[in-house]
Amino acid sequence: MNKYRRTKTTASLLNYHFVFCPRYRRKIFLRSDVEERFKELVREVCEELEINIIAIKCDKDHTHMFLNARPTLSPSDIMAKIKGYTSKILREEFSHLKHLPSLWTRSYFVSTAGNVSSETVKRYVEQQKTRG
Numbered sequence: 085m086n087k088y089r090r091t092k093t094t095a096s097l098l099n100y101h102f103v104f105c106p107r108y109r110r111k112i113f114l115r116s117d118v119e120e121r122f123k124e125l126v127r128e129v130c131e132e133l134e135i136n137i138i139a140i141k142c143d144k145d146h147t148h149m150f151l152n153a154r155p156t157l158s159p160s161d162i163m164a165k166i167k168g169y170t171s172k173i174l175r176e177e178f179s180h181l182k183h184l185p186s187l188w189t190r191s192y193f194v195s196t197a198g199n200v201s202s203e204t205v206k207r208y209v210e211q212q213k214t215r216g
Contacts (some may be wrong), residue, residue, distance in 0.1 A: 104147035
């Protein structure tokens with residue numbers, strides 16, 4: 085997990101913890117089919133962008149993602165791609181989401197691993213659904 089990505093000119097270790105939620109804090113992840121499809125779509129985007137998913141968990145009205153990215157991608161680029169793609173597809177595939185002009189809020193939280201270990205952040209993300 086804490087392996088450096090290397091290219092001809094760079095060595096990097098960029099792990100981002102993202103949290104974002106649907107508009108109006110709608111509880112879209114109460115439906116397991118929506119949650120599973122969301123995770124599949126995130127995997128598709130991340131594969132295309134060469135982002136490694138360290139952990140991804142959904143609570144009823146928000147999601148936590150811990151991602152390892154290349155230095156050429158900014159956090160705002162990552163969020164734009166993930167939110168744009170998942171919003172479009174989920175609204176096409178689930179009739180109860182069709183009426184929404186957009187699925188996600190424009191805001192999000194992002195943090196690097198910072199002063200805590202990546203393992204600590206991963207454990208935190210994975211424990212989100214189990215918390216009361």
